[in-house]
Amino acid sequence: MSTSITPTAETTEIPIPPTSRPRAWASVRRILLSRAGVLLIATLALVLYFQFASDGSFISPTNASLLLRQTAVVAVLAAGVAVLIIVGEIDLSIGSAAFLAGLVAAQCQVAGLGTVVSILAAVGAGLIMGIVQAMATVSLAIPAFIVTLAGFLVWRGIGLLWTNAGAVGPVSSDFIALSEGKMPLAIDAALVLVLVLAAALRCFRAFQNAKTSASRTPVRVYAQIVALPLVGAAGLIWVSSGRSGVPYATLWIAVVALTLGTMLTKGKFGRQIFLLGSNREAAIYAGINAKRTVIITFLIMGLIYGIGGVLLTARAGTSTADAGTTLELVAISAAVVGGNSLRGGVGSVWGAVMGAFLLSTIDNGMALLGVSSYAQNVAKGLILVIAVGLDGYFVRRRQGRS
Incomplete structure (x- = not known):
């Protein structure tokens, strides 16, 4: 007596690839709740308030x-x-x-x-x-x-x-x-060029590191890398367009911060x-x-x-x-x-x-x-x-x- 066995299809759960949205939101939330994020948000809020209250x-x-x-x-x-x-x-x-x-x-x-x-x-x-x-x-x-x-x-x-x-x-x-004192436009242009080159160099290093480790660097990482230098360059261009120009005090801040910051993080x-x-x-x-x-x-x-x-x-x-x-x-x-x-x-x-x-x-x-x-x-x-x-x-x- 032969029995025919009818194959039954086992129900298998097809894994759904996780969407990158929750991960991206978690990354944004982590940045916003960091020390630098809270400080930046507070500064921007104050700037917007003073801009509105002072009629621009x-x-x-x-x-x-x-x-x-x-x-x-x-x-x-x-x-x-x-x-x-x-x-x-x-x-x-x-x-x-x-x-x-x-x-x-x-x-x-x-x-x-x-x-x-x-x-x-x-x-x-x-x-x-x-x-x-x-x-x-x-x-x-x-x-x-x-x-x-x-x-x-x-x-x-x-x-x-x-x-x-x-x-x-x-x-x-x-x-x-x-x-x-007001810095000459030549020095302003040189500083802007240095900041742009710094952003490009940081992107290149990040790309080389990702290539060496055979991993893909998210776009948001590149955005974080270039944000500060490019914002600084845009700010210098904007301030230099005014009557008072960029003061030499800016150089003192930049030199001290760069020197001490590099000493703390690189050495x-x-x-x-x-x-x-x-x-x-x-x-x-x-x-x-x-x-x-x-x-x-x-x-x-x-x-x-x-x-x-x-x-x-x-x-x-x-x-x-x-x-x-x-x-x-x-x-x-x-x-x-x-x-x-x-x-x-x-x-x-x-x-x-x-x-x-x-x-x-x-x-x-x-x-x-x-x-x-x-x-x-x-x-x-x-x-x-x-x-x-x-x-x-x-x-x-x-x-x-x-």
Whole structure:
């Protein structure tokens, strides 16, 4: 007896290829909820609000040029203190140290010395202050908070005793041009060309890496790579079209940010700074010389004192007794708003610069609307609290993933 077996078709689920939309949305959501994304959104929201409230006068080449001049000192000092914060230290003497360095430059100018000599003297004074604070922190094992708090009092006290709390100046027009001068169109064009070439080079490197690893690089990755250089190039072209042009202050911001940013992200010393800030004990066990690293970071901060002092005196045209007052608070606020965690080990120089632009945008926009300086302080204080709250959120989020 034969039985015929009727074949039955097994029901098999045909896998549906996952759509790229949820993955793309997740990527966009991750970018928007990142530190840089939140900061960028906040800045754009403020810019749009001030543009609407000022009847279109906020976004103009002339006002953008003014904003660059206003931001230069804070951006440079915030970039320097960001390195100290990442390594796990703090500096409360920034305003007083920049004041004293700027005073040295002003004294050199009044004595008839040249612009270059004045800059070198200010940088030398800044390095001396950095060395003193570094040795007190490392050799005497005094917390940087106490050392720099003492520096906050000592450096300004020395300057006031030197000048009997009087103004020193005026400085030469060449010295003022270091911050307030308008760059020639040839330099503007060269900077635009450098930014465009940087975008092309980054795309080429990404393509070569993808070709080597035999993987496909998404289009959004290329967009992220070229966004910052191309936006910077477009901004330079737009600002240079105005009457005030692109100020030399832009060069100081770019050089300091590029130098310190490259040091943190590309070199061995930068990795040591991050490791030391995130876990000092583990860094020491890994063979990192903690004392030497901290000393070098304070020396870098000393160099920043000098540059910040030069820009401070150049912007005012003279050195006054109240120059740099509360500047340490603004610089630290800019670094924290830019995503540099006071816990150490997390942050970036570019974030600090973006934080400086955000705070300067608030000052510039509110001044344009006729809002009092007291209200500006309230707004900046609230933003600082929100930034610290976001830092705690990102820390908890990172710990939840690990």
